[in-house]
Amino acid sequence: MVCPKCGKTFNTSVEFCDMCGHHFAAGSVPPAYTPPYPPTYSAPRPSHGMFGNMGNKIKALAKVVAWIGIIFSCLGGLSLIIQGMDYEISGLILGGFLIAGIGSLLSWISSFALYGFGQIVDNTDKLVNIAEEIKNKK
Numbered sequence: 600m601v602c603p604k605c606g607k608t609f610n611t612s613v614e615f616c617d618m619c620g621h622h623f624a625a626g627s628v629p630p631a632y633t634p635p636y637p638p639t640y641s642a643p644r645p646s647h648g649m650f651g652n653m654g655n656k657i658k659a660l661a662k663v664v665a666w667i668g669i670i671f672s673c674l675g676g677l678s679l680i681i682q683g684m685d686y687e688i689s690g691l692i693l694g695g696f697l698i699a700g701i702g703s704l705l706s707w708i709s710s711f712a713l714y715g716f717g718q719i720v721d722n723t724d725k726l727v728n729i730a731e732e733i734k735n736k737k
């Protein structure tokens with residue numbers, strides 16, 4: 600305990616401060632102010648099972664999903680366009696362009712959503728790490 604009047608630190612519980620005579624048992628003693636620990640960056644902990652570092656995995660997945668979506672949309676659209684040209688069906692050509700364009704756009708947008716989710720998970724994980732570190736210091 601710390602005397603709020605003079606700042607002397609006591610290892611044991613005392614009733615009176617022997618420096619200034621402050622009465623601890625008076626009840627009006629405010630709890631000693633302890634400055635909050637500055638947020639320290641903690642290196643990523645060794646992964647905790649398959650859910651370790653989930654945020655980064657989701658973010659990596661988002662990039663893969665975006666590229667796969669764009670590539671498949673373009674390939675699918677392209678094959679429709681080629682067929683449409685072969686059989687001279689303008690609807691197929693138009694559909695091919697639509698699939699390539701909209702498919703790419705949709706996979707791009709959905710990867711953004713997934714990436715954002717990964718970022719949230721990542722940040723939550725970091726906050727938990729910091730909180731645990733503070734807890735361990737006390």
Ligand SMILES: [Zn+2]
Pocket residue numbers: 602603604605606607616617618619620621
């Ligand atoms: Zn004192």
